[in-house]
Amino acid sequence: GERHANRHISMTEEGEAVPSLSDWFRGKGLPVGVVTLGNAVDATPTAFYGHSVERDNADELTRCLLDTPVDLLCGSGIRQFTERGDGIDLIGELSKNYRFVRSIDEINAAEGRVVCIDERMDEAAEESNLGLLAEATRAAIDKLQERGDKGFFLMVEGAKIDYAGHSRCLPGSVIEMLSFDLAVAEALKFADENGQTLVVVTADHETGGLVLLDGDEQSGRIMGVYTTDDHTPAMLPVFAYGPGADRFCGTYLNTEIARRIRELTR
Known part of the structure; x- marks a missing residue:
């Protein structure tokens, strides 16, 4: 819920x-659980377990x-975790x-x-592994339920949607979004079963300046043009489902998202 300098991680x-x-x-x-379909030491996951002035x-x-x-x-x-510059046997230390x-x-x-460091999470989405993030999300929900009976917090990231935008790859953008969509479905299924769970879906930024110019619903064809290979300041949607979802309507700074989640769980 606090703004900080570029490249800083919760600091x-x-x-x-912070x-x-x-x-x-x-x-x-x-x-608390943190799941990413990418490197566990990238900026988004580390923002939920670490602090540093350099990502x-x-x-x-x-x-x-x-x-x-x-x-x-x-x-x-x-x-x-294994090829570290600080000489620490991190896996050994973590085993405690x-x-x-x-x-x-x-x-x-x-x-x-x-x-869980599963190298399959680093692979680009394709038909054979399309459900991997959804499987990880389901496993995470089950694990966190086991860890406590009063609720939990889980962050799930579809990391390679960003990668596809940087590479200006429309098929990549589409299939990575489909992979993420399946993970969102798992969260919504649980929310429907549980009845007390809030699901919030958004992004940290847009990448690529993707503009959809044309398409045909019958053939499944779509035409898109990227205007850059970098992040853009495009406004982002915030979707919310479940108790407290009405608190996420309107237009606001992204720092408000964390604050509103905290307010709902005081």
Whole structure:
């Protein structure tokens, strides 16, 4: 809920850690999960478990896991845990508080807190792995339910939607969105079953300046043009479903999202 300098991860310019939503929910005694269909040490997931003045400080950010800020971390990037510049045996250190697994299929077979580094999460979406993020989302929901009976906080990222925008690849943008859509479906299914769960879907930014110019519903053809290979300041939609969803209507700064989630869970 606080603005900070570009490249900083939940930290002020003076180096003071700013509490994230994960910190907020952990302080309330609720389990926290972070899932990304990309590198577990990239900016979005680390913003929910780490603090640093530089997003590329992978060694510093992953050391934050030693303070057990999350109950589940799932993504790719095994090299960030094994080929470290600080000489720390991070997997060995993490084993004191976590079970370390290499497949999302093992998340719920492992007891207690889990770090899952599954290299399949790094692969571009295609027909054969389209449901991978949805599977990880379902596994994460089950794990966090097991960890506490009073609710939980889960962040799920479709990381490679951004990658497709940077590469100006329309088929990539489409299929990565389809992969993310299946994950959202899992969250909505749970929300319908549970009746007390708020689902918020948005993005940190738009990438590529994608403009849809033409299309045909019958043939399934669509024409799109990217105006850049970088992030843009385009306004983003915020979709909300479940108790408190009406708090996410209107136009507001993105920092309001975290504040409104906190207000609903005080």
